[in-house]
Amino acid sequence: MNAYSVLASKYDTLMTDFDYDGYFEFIKKYLVGKVKGADMASGSGELTMRLAKAGKKVVGIDISEEMLAAAMKKARDNALNTVFLKQDIAAFELTGKVDFVTVCCDGVNYVKDIGSFFKRVHGALKDGGVFIFDISTEYKLTEVIANNVFYEDAPDFTYLWTNRLSDNKVDMNIVFFTREGELYSRREESHRQYVRSTDDVIGSLNEAGFSGVLTFDGESFKGVEHDSKRALFIAFKK
Numbered sequence: 001m002n003a004y005s006v007l008a009s010k011y012d013t014l015m016t017d018f019d020y021d022g023y024f025e026f027i028k029k030y031l032v033g034k035v036k037g038a039d040m041a042s043g044s045g046e047l048t049m050r051l052a053k054a055g056k057k058v059v060g061i062d063i064s065e066e067m068l069a070a071a072m073k074k075a076r077d078n079a080l081n082t083v084f085l086k087q088d089i090a091a092f093e094l095t096g097k098v099d100f101v102t103v104c105c106d107g108v109n110y111v112k113d114i115g116s117f118f119k120r121v122h123g124a125l126k127d128g129g130v131f132i133f134d135i136s137t138e139y140k141l142t143e144v145i146a147n148n149v150f151y152e153d154a155p156d157f158t159y160l161w162t163n164r165l166s167d168n169k170v171d172m173n174i175v176f177f178t179r180e181g182e183l184y185s186r187r188e189e190s191h192r193q194y195v196r197s198t199d200d201v202i203g204s205l206n207e208a209g210f211s212g213v214l215t216f217d218g219e220s221f222k223g224v225e226h227d228s229k230r231a232l233f234i235a236f237k238k
Contacts, residue, residue: 008066010157010176011044018105019219024050026221027102027132030234031056034099034130040089041107045071045082051102052080060084061092090117097126103133109141109193114201118208122237131210131235134218140229141170141195158184168195198224198231210235 024047031037035057039048042060044067051058052075060082062068068084075082087093089103090111101121111117121131136145146165152158158177163170172191177184202213217223218230 008044008064008070010159011067011070012046013154014152015046015105020046020050022221023047023104023218024054026216027232027234028054030130030132031100036096036098037100037102038092038094038098038124040092040101040103041105041110042071042084043067043105043107045074045084047102047104048082048084049074049078049080052082053078056100058082059094061087061089063088092120092124094124098124098129099126100130100132101125105134106136106193108133108135108201109196110191112194114194114196115204115207118204118210122209125237127237129237131205131237132233134230134232135196135201136193137224137228137231138195138197139227141165141193143227144229145172146170155179165195169193170195201231201233205233205235209237211238212236 037051037056037058038061039051039058040061042048042062045060048058048060048071060071062071062084063086065086068086072084089107090113101124108114125131142165145163148163150161156179160175161172163172170193172193173188175186175188177186198215202215205213214234215224216232217225217228218232221232224231
């Protein structure tokens with residue numbers, strides 16, 4: 001099945017270790033004076049909601065209908081008039097230019113041609129705009145995730161997550177067993193993430209026209225180390 005067709009219903013449960021509040025608190029200083037934006041690969045809308053609550057006119061973009069449904073429910077529950085669009089971020093289209101673009105929680109790892117994507121983002125930004133995103137690092141994908149098996153056995157579901165590294169990409173297969181009364185249903189979905197070094201990402205950003213690229217560890221928000229699992233990038237359009 002398509003990525004996030006099954007995972008969407010469990011996504012927030014499985015992401016409790018991701019510090020959305022800390023992430024937003026760190027990036028918001030780069031969004032001062034920026035009003036109109038797009039949150040791409042918006043997933044269940046956690047970052048989108050924080051941007052909207054901060055007064056940003058933000059559009060959420062994701063390819064998964066299930067994730068969009070979860071995000072739209074959050075917007076309704078929070079009385080936010082946030083627009084969500086079903087698009088592949090690698091080929092997104094916006095009506096008018098924006099002040100900022102964000103991509104949180106590995107969305108860029110799913111893009112095969114980041115050079116083309118970065119150029120598209122650059123073209124969508126107003127002069128002085130900012131592009132904020134993170135990736136799972138080369139270290140995480142090759143040393144932690146690759147060729148390993150992970151699982152979780154919760155009261156209402158169990159999942160098995162297997163990963164295979166080949167040709168600078170990691171193919172992931174997740175099998176879910178979800179309780180339905182006295183029985184369990186079995187569903188599975190596949191993901192593919194591309195491995196890129198921090199230097200390669202910076203090089204692609206520069207080629208796309210971005211300048212003054214800043215990099216941080218995406219968990220500690222300090223400098224990127226050789227064993228950082230998430231790298232956060234902040235790039236500017238002159």
